[in-house]
Amino acid sequence: MQHQKLATIEDVAALAGVSIATVSRAINEPTKVADETRRKVTEAIARTGYTTNAMARSLRMRRSNMILILAPDVGDPNFSNILVGLETEASKRGYGVLIGNTQNDPARETDYLRFISSNQADGLILFTGHLPYGFGQDGTEGRLPPMVAVNEPVPNAEVPFVGVDNFEGARIATEHLISQGHRRIAFVGRSSAREVNRLREEGYRRALAGAGIAIDPRMIIDGDGTTESGRAAAELMFVRDALPTAFFCVNDATALGVIISLNARHYDLPRQFSIMGFDDISFSSFVTPSLTTMKQPRHRIGEAAMELLLELLAGEKPHEQQVLLRAELIVRNSVTRVG
Amino acid sequence: MQHQKLATIEDVAALAGVSIATVSRAINEPTKVADETRRKVTEAIARTGYTTNAMARSLRMRRSNMILILAPDVGDPNFSNILVGLETEASKRGYGVLIGNTQNDPARETDYLRFISSNQADGLILFTGHLPYGFGQDGTEGRLPPMVAVNEPVPNAEVPFVGVDNFEGARIATEHLISQGHRRIAFVGRSSAREVNRLREEGYRRALAGAGIAIDPRMIIDGDGTTESGRAAAELMFVRDALPTAFFCVNDATALGVIISLNARHYDLPRQFSIMGFDDISFSSFVTPSLTTMKQPRHRIGEAAMELLLELLAGEKPHEQQVLLRAELIVRNSVTRVG
DNA sequence: ACCATTCATGAAAACCTTTACATCATCACA
DNA sequence: TGTGATGATGTAAAGGTTTTCATGAATGGT
Numbered sequence: 001m002q003h004q005k006l007a008t009i010e011d012v013a014a015l016a017g018v019s020i021a022t023v024s025r026a027i028n029e030p031t032k033v034a035d036e037t038r039r040k041v042t043e044a045i046a047r048t049g050y051t052t053n054a055m056a057r058s059l060r061m062r063r064s065n066m067i068l069i070l071a072p073d074v075g076d077p078n079f080s081n082i083l084v085g086l087e088t089e090a091s092k093r094g095y096g097v098l099i100g101n102t103q104n105d106p107a108r109e110t111d112y113l114r115f116i117s118s119n120q121a122d123g124l125i126l127f128t129g130h131l132p133y134g135f136g137q138d139g140t141e142g143r144l145p146p147m148v149a150v151n152e153p154v155p156n157a158e159v160p161f162v163g164v165d166n167f168e169g170a171r172i173a174t175e176h177l178i179s180q181g182h183r184r185i186a187f188v189g190r191s192s193a194r195e196v197n198r199l200r201e202e203g204y205r206r207a208l209a210g211a212g213i214a215i216d217p218r219m220i221i222d223g224d225g226t227t228e229s230g231r232a233a234a235e236l237m238f239v240r241d242a243l244p245t246a247f248f249c250v251n252d253a254t255a256l257g258v259i260i261s262l263n264a265r266h267y268d269l270p271r272q273f274s275i276m277g278f279d280d281i282s283f284s285s286f287v288t289p290s291l292t293t294m295k296q297p298r299h300r301i302g303e304a305a306m307e308l309l310l311e312l313l314a315g316e317k318p319h320e321q322q323v324l325l326r327a328e329l330i331v332r333n334s335v336t337r338v339g
Numbered sequence: 340m341q342h343q344k345l346a347t348i349e350d351v352a353a354l355a356g357v358s359i360a361t362v363s364r365a366i367n368e369p370t371k372v373a374d375e376t377r378r379k380v381t382e383a384i385a386r387t388g389y390t391t392n393a394m395a396r397s398l399r400m401r402r403s404n405m406i407l408i409l410a411p412d413v414g415d416p417n418f419s420n421i422l423v424g425l426e427t428e429a430s431k432r433g434y435g436v437l438i439g440n441t442q443n444d445p446a447r448e449t450d451y452l453r454f455i456s457s458n459q460a461d462g463l464i465l466f467t468g469h470l471p472y473g474f475g476q477d478g479t480e481g482r483l484p485p486m487v488a489v490n491e492p493v494p495n496a497e498v499p500f501v502g503v504d505n506f507e508g509a510r511i512a513t514e515h516l517i518s519q520g521h522r523r524i525a526f527v528g529r530s531s532a533r534e535v536n537r538l539r540e541e542g543y544r545r546a547l548a549g550a551g552i553a554i555d556p557r558m559i560i561d562g563d564g565t566t567e568s569g570r571a572a573a574e575l576m577f578v579r580d581a582l583p584t585a586f587f588c589v590n591d592a593t594a595l596g597v598i599i600s601l602n603a604r605h606y607d608l609p610r611q612f613s614i615m616g617f618d619d620i621s622f623s624s625f626v627t628p629s630l631t632t633m634k635q636p637r638h639r640i641g642e643a644a645m646e647l648l649l650e651l652l653a654g655e656k657p658h659e660q661q662v663l664l665r666a667e668l669i670v671r672n673s674v675t676r677v678g
Numbered sequence: 679a680c681c682a683t684t685c686a687t688g689a690a691a692a693c694c695t696t697t698a699c700a701t702c703a704t705c706a707c708a
Numbered sequence: 709t710g711t712g713a714t715g716a717t718g719t720a721a722a723g724g725t726t727t728t729c730a731t732g733a734a735t736g737g738t
Contacts, residue, residue, distance in 0.1 A: 019689075021689080034685085051453060054458060055394055055457075059694065075416075083414070087439075091450075099438055283626075
């Protein structure tokens with residue numbers, strides 16, 4: 001019932017009648033060992049059921065083949081979808097994936113660093129948008145481990161970033177609305193503090209400018225990206241009595257808020273108003289009307305980020321400080337032709 | 340820029356003017372060392388920035404303080420919500436959490452076992468509903484590591500299980516429908532092969548029996564728990580022309596299918612039909628009408644499972660082979676009073 | 679027939695801890 | 709003063725690898 005003692009490399013060596021060095025080589029550098037010897041070793045391994053003790057190996061090699069993933073909210077679907085890509089790529093390359101849920105708690109962020117400083121993880125994937133608390137500030141400066149930011153870039157730090165091209169995506173989204181005949185297009189979710197919101201607004205502006213449409217400041221509404229902020233924004237437009245024919249929302253959560261507000265006022269969607277989101281989160285296809293939106297290539301973001309991190313670990317200089325992947329237009333029912 | 344050599348226990352010992360054994364004790368069994376010595380050691384640790392090398396420690400102690408979580412789909416929201424609970428509890432007890440995405444691929448399942456056999460993980464949390472491929476079959480029999488199943492029990496194996504009480508939850512759900520005056524209640528999602536479906540059907544039957552309502556076999560429709568199966572089931576009922584006043588669906592995905600079908604037929608929900616789900620997945624509050632359902636206590640399931648696993652690891656015999664937590668009735672708009 | 683390579687293997691060091699055991703001082707008690 | 713117990717510390721082994729260096733055999737070229 002209990003964990004019996006496992007076979008070690010010595011057991012294998014004894015059974016195969018060679019030294020442990022040879023066994024090690026037969027496993028890790030098969031070409032460096034004679035065919036006949038290799039055969040004997042392989043058989044001995046099979047007979048003993050030997051597996052290399054990863055602890056001993058890591059201790060000796062000074063690397064664990066583990067990657068620590070630090071995220072503020074592990075339950076967030078955005079996180080978990082990127083995680084799939086991260087895990088797939090890591091596993092393909094023989095790496096394991098360790099997860100840390102920080103809940104934006106500085107204490108927990110610091111705590112998780114022990115995995116790095118104790119050699120339990122070789123590299124770091126950051127979802128948090130900032131360096132873990134306890135890093136870059138004191139003398140530990142130069143000791144930053146290899147890391148890659150995902151989802152949100154890390155400002156004021158030289159951390160490579162992999163994410164979606166928000167500017168380009170927002171431009172495509174807005175152009176789609178324009179191509180459907182819309183001229184009065186609102187942007188819901190302005191927030192100068194948030195990089196993501198800023199970039200998406202920028203793409204929106206570029207698309208309008210490109211189509212020769214003047215920008216009406218009343219069409220740009222503040223919002224922090226929550227559903228509630230979307231609801232409030234729509235209400236505000238009714239109060240102001242400055243109505244668009246289409247809402248481009250900074251994200252799907254915001255779009256949902258707008259839809260809730262419009263439904264509550266008994267408008268017939270999408271006939272009377274078109275709504276465009278961004279992200280393609282899971283409920284977007286279920287809401288009525290189902291949401292036309294820009295899909296983030298989450299799986300690929302994860303893969304690309306892990307790929308980049310592993311390059312860094314291998315000592316290669318990264319080709320670029322930033323990898324931006326294109327979002328994909330998903331046409332559903334919330335946007336219709338107008339005019 | 341590069342990872343400089345880290346301080347070891349010897350550096351600390353030298354600086355504090357004691358032996359490495361004393362340093363180790365000062366860290367792990369502080370009471371066994373004199374106050375003054377402990378002070379010197381603590382200071383030396385601070386000065387050197389020493390952290391114990393987890394690899395060396397694990398090698399010596401024959402345990403890694405890591406738990407491997409094996410799941411068929413890491414992207415599944417059901418998984419990630421339970422994961423939060425697992426991670427929280429593990430981290431609280433000083434354990435790290437390693438995740439493995441198997442995609443139900445036998446090769447990947449086997450592959451992940453190396454974490455166990457190579458001592459990189461001390462225990463296992465199983466989301467898969469079966470032993471990892473490559474276990475229990477050959478001679479490796481008795482060597483099963485400590486593990487706990489979650490989400491789905493493992494049939495024919497003595498693996499402790501933590502999950503929701505499906506029977507009880509289904510009973511409560513059905514009783515809620517009955518309390519709203521419904522007598523003709525359909526059960527959508529019968530499947531004798533699936534344990535979950537079987538238990539929920541059982542709870543449904545018990546509730547009807549308890550209320551003295553005869554069971555009409557035409558009210559029980561097959562389904563595998565997918566949205567499509569829910570849609571098909573509803574259509575089937577129209578073909579058969581045997582209509583209920585309420586649908587109790589084996590899960591929310593199925594309920595969504597039923598809603599889609601009824602909406603397509605332009606019924607006015609929930610006035611003409613009530614719909615009850617089970618699980619409370621994320622979109623349930625967004626669909627129209629928003630879904631009345633049974634909420635799985637996912638966070639607590641995770642915590643309880645990890646708690647149980649850590650007890651097992653500590654060598655304690657588990658009090659029970661199965662921990663069932665109660666689902667909570669979430670009242671939204673898809674169920675109304677009738678008659 | 680001799681020398682220089684090349685190739686296959688082995689011995690032993692190093693990676694960094696924890697801990698069993700030994701040592702030594704101190705103290706209480708008779 | 710002598711004895712036994714107690715408490716603090718040190719020495720050294722053990723945990724299982726990888727890898728450097730050394731050794732010896734075989735090979736190839738002259």
